Each structure stands twice: as C-alpha cells, then as structure tokens.
Amino acid sequence: MHSEAAIREPLILGHKTYHDITSDIVSPIENKAPRGWYILFTIAALIAAYGTGCILYLISKGIGVWGLNKTVDWAWDITNFVWWVGIGHAGTLISAVLLLFRQKWRMAINRSAEAMTIFAVIMAATFPGIHMGRIWMAYWVFPLPNQFGSLWVNFNSPLLWDVFAISTYFSVSLVFWYIGLIPDFATIRDRVTKPGMKKMYSLLSFGWTGNAKAWTRFEEVSLVLAGIATPLVFSVHSVVSMDFATSIIPGWHTTIFPPYFVSGAVFSGFAMVQTLLLIMRKVMKLESYITIKHIEYMNIVIIVTGSIVGVAYITELFISWYSGVEYESYAFINRATGPYWWAYWSMMTCNVISPQLFWVRSWRRHLGFTFFMSIIVNIGMWFERFVIIVTSLHRDYLPSSWNMFHPTWVDVGVFLGTIGIFFTLYLLFARFFPVLALNEVKSILKTSGESYKKQAADHSHH
C-alpha cells in the first residue's frame, strides 16, 4: 500500500474509521440544524430579500436608478460582476488544478469550494443580466435565428466571448460538482431512515451502486473533467479581462491583464474559501478534517497569488511611465493621487502589503488572523476592480466631461443583495448537502489519517 512520508502533517486528525467519517458528515444533515444556522440563515435571507427587491425595482425603472453618468458609464455593476467571477475561480482551481497535481489536502475542501464557485458565478451572471436594462431580451446574446433578417451576434467581440465563457464555466462547474456528489448522496440514501429524506436522496443519488466499473468510470470522468476545466478556468478570467484589455481606454488597454486578472481571481477566491470554511469548520465541528494545515496551505496560495498581483500592479505602473504615452501615464498618476486616491491605496494596502504578513508561520496558522485577512483581501479585490473601472473612466480625454461616480441606494442594495443571496444559497448547501467529499476523504484516511500515520511510523521503528 502507498504510504506517505512521516514528516507530512496528517490531513485527518484523531482516530477516525470510515464509519466515523460518514457519521461526522451526515449526522448534521439528519439532525435538527443548530440555532446558529437559523440565525445566520434569517440574516442572509433578509438581505437577499432586500436585494431582490432592489433588483426588481431596477428592472421596473431601468438602469437610470444607478449612479451612472455619461462619463462613468460602467461602475459598480461590472465591478461586482468581476469580483464575483473572481471569487468563483478558487473552487475550480481546488477541484481541477489541485486534482491534476494530486494534492490530497484538496479532498476536504473541494466540495464546499465548488459550491461557492457555483453560487458566486450565479451572482456574477446576475450583473450583466440586469445591466441589459431589458432583461427579458437576455436571450439576444445567443446566436439564435430571429425575425430581424440576418442579424447575428458579433463573434469578434470580447463581450460575446464572455457570454460563452461564463455559461460554459457555470455549466461545467455544476456537472463536475454533481458528479462528485452522486456517490455521497448514495451514502446518505443508504443511511437515513426518515422516508421523506430517503426518497429525496434516492432521487438525488441517481441509483448509484459503487461497483468496480462505476468507480473506474468515476475516476476517469473526474480526471478528464479536471483536465479540461483547468484551461477553462484560466480562459474565463482571461476573457473577462479582455472586456477591458481589448478596448482603447488608457488604464484598460494593457496586455498584462489576462494573467493579472487570473491570479487576482485565485487570490480573492481563496480568501472567500477561508471566510466560509473558518465559520463552517467551527459550526459543523469539522476541525478534524479541515485542519490548521489546510488553512496554512490556502494561506500559502494567498501569498503566491497576492505576490503575483503585487508584481502586476507595479509592472503596470512602470509600463505606463516607460511607454511614454502621456494619457496612459496620466491614468495611473490620477489613480494614485487623483480624487480616488483612497480607493487606490486601499487596494494597494489590502492586496500587496497584507498578504506578505503570511510569511510569518505562526500568523498564517492563526485562525482569527486568517479570518481577518480573508475579509481584508476581499475588500482589496473589490477595490481593485473599482479602481480599474471607475478611475480609468472618470477623467477621459475631454476635461469638461470629467466627473465622479456616486453610487445610489440601488447600487448599494443590489450589491449587498447578491452577498445575501450568496450566503443564503451557501447555508442551504451546508444544511442539506454533504459538505465534505465523503468518498474522497475516505480514500486518503489510511495514508493521511493521524492515527494511521502514527501506526505506520511505530511499525517502521521496530
């Protein structure tokens, strides 16, 4: 049997059997939810309801109720869109890229990270939808035969690439997630006794048997999906960045955007995973499965991607000067010293300086500090998109049209609303779905479980 080096920290703490893993993960689904869940769910649902109200108001009145003006004609909506898509990237990175690299620590976090991805992408897709103004005509983004003669969508446009990238990304992430869920739903189906639940999980588990051939196919499908989801995840945020990079606006027109956006996406996505998992491991008592080591690994990814983001910011700044294009230089001088200096320096502090604090080992293994940092990173990444979008637009070539952007209550309400909807969906997931990939965690128990590692170590000493 494959055994693991003794110096690697165990990924499953304590003495667990296969049955313990099933019980630990399935019993919160079988039993009544703790009070904390109801409190959190009520808060999230109220914010979600308020946000839905704002969205309905927006659709009925038109996007004039946002704070957009003639100069700043893209602001919070696209900022929120890019922010949410970025957050989504961590889930696919964990489930696909780390699978290809055979990282065992992904087993405990991939399920909830993928759920986060799916919900974040739904929130992201809301924004271009409502920004259309006439959302009932949203199907016009697809190349469908129509009554206007030969009127087709423009395949040369990055906005259309986005339609294909986001819809492919969403649907592929969803099936990837569901394929992994089927065997775990079968575990719940075979365990629960209440007839209603049994029926529901029977339906969800699609009659999974777990025979040898089914598992062979399962592993092949997981591997191939990971293989094609890996370039997909990199393509999605590259395409999002091209919405800006292929334009001729100073501050947007830069070739560094695709890699810079992708690393920023992974950076913010891991921060959101930390925020969610740190709460979840506490509330659902998953400390044996989502260990300090898992948190540390994710913080290391945050240092790496945060450093790439930092290098990208500085490169962008250098090139704006080195290019000798005065409009480009002005766009960057204006970002750092103009009326939006506070947004620029918040971004720089949160994204460039703060992740470097994780070089201290005891800090990146500290739960409270990690939680605080995960919030800081997400604030910083929101400001990054705001800075790129609004500061590049608000002072254009004609100084007479220079303007500021002031969000209205609808801007704020829609943004908060998507956070509410996101948490509502996530809390429903945590209540009714297996939050850990049972079948995958069980498969590493004998190699990475604490008590088994200790046994193996004792064995080799004698």
Next chain:
Amino acid sequence: MANKVIYAVYEDPEQLKDGARKLVSNGVKVKDTFSPFPIHGIDPIIGVKRTRLAIAAFMFGITGTCLALLGIWYFNIFDWPMNIGGKPSQALYKNLPAFIPVTFEFTVLCAAHGMVITYLIRNKTLPGMPARNPDPRSTDDKFIIEVRTSDNHGHSAEAITDLMRSTPVFEINERQY
C-alpha cells in the same frame, strides 16, 4: 441446484484486494465489487477493462470545435459579414484569432457535457433509478465482493465460501436468485 450469489464483506480495501486475488488465483470468477470509494488496483485483478470515456470526451470535443467554427463562419462570414470599427469579417482564417475564445469554450462545453451524459447512461445512474447496491453498508464502510455460482460451475457454493473464509473476511452472506 439453485443459483446462488455470495457476498464476501471486508472492512478494508487492501483486505478485499487480497481476498479477490486469492479467489481469482483459485479459478473463481469474481462478478463485481462494491465499495464506498474507488479501490485502486482492483480492476486488473477481477478483469475490469479500462473505460473508453476519455476517447468519447475527445470525440465530443472535436465535434464541438467543428460545430463552433462552422457556426461562426456561417453567422459572421457567410450570412452577414459586418464591418465593425474598420475590422471587416472577410474570411474565417483572417478572423480566426478573434474566433478562438468562443471555439475553445464551445469545445470544452461539448466535451464536458457529452462525456458526463455518456458516463451517466453507461453507469445506469439517472434521475429516478433505484439503488442497486447489494448492501447499504457498501456506501459507508464495507467493501464487498460478489461471486455468482452461475459463473463458477467448477466450484460448489461451499468451496467458494471456504475459500472466502481463508481470507481476512468480515462476514459472508448468501442469497438465492
């Protein structure tokens, strides 16, 4: 003699593999195994062939590439070539760089969904299908070998169970069918 199906239940995937090896080396045909997670290395022991799903995914992907290019050529080059920002749509090969993102996304879309649908159909796991594992514990913590007497005319049911008992088995169940 009535046909019997015999289940050897193990508590560990390695023990199951040892058991399967012993049965197979004694000429017993193992029908199938059931487990809560993949048992690596069981396939060659019990003679499960490699799946061709990856080939299917490749075929679906290539189909997606061709469909995307054909569609884009028809929409933007043949049916209604547009000149946007002084960048006319003249020929597929001239505009190809701008068409790559959608072609790539559509390739991935077709490969992923085509493969997953094939996977669900081949596994007979579809919405509404009943559970078909012999023992509910096989999705929790038990690893089960299934042997059918109808596959093993050279061995009596007793001989097979004796053989199973000589392996680190947890329990043995028999059923008529």
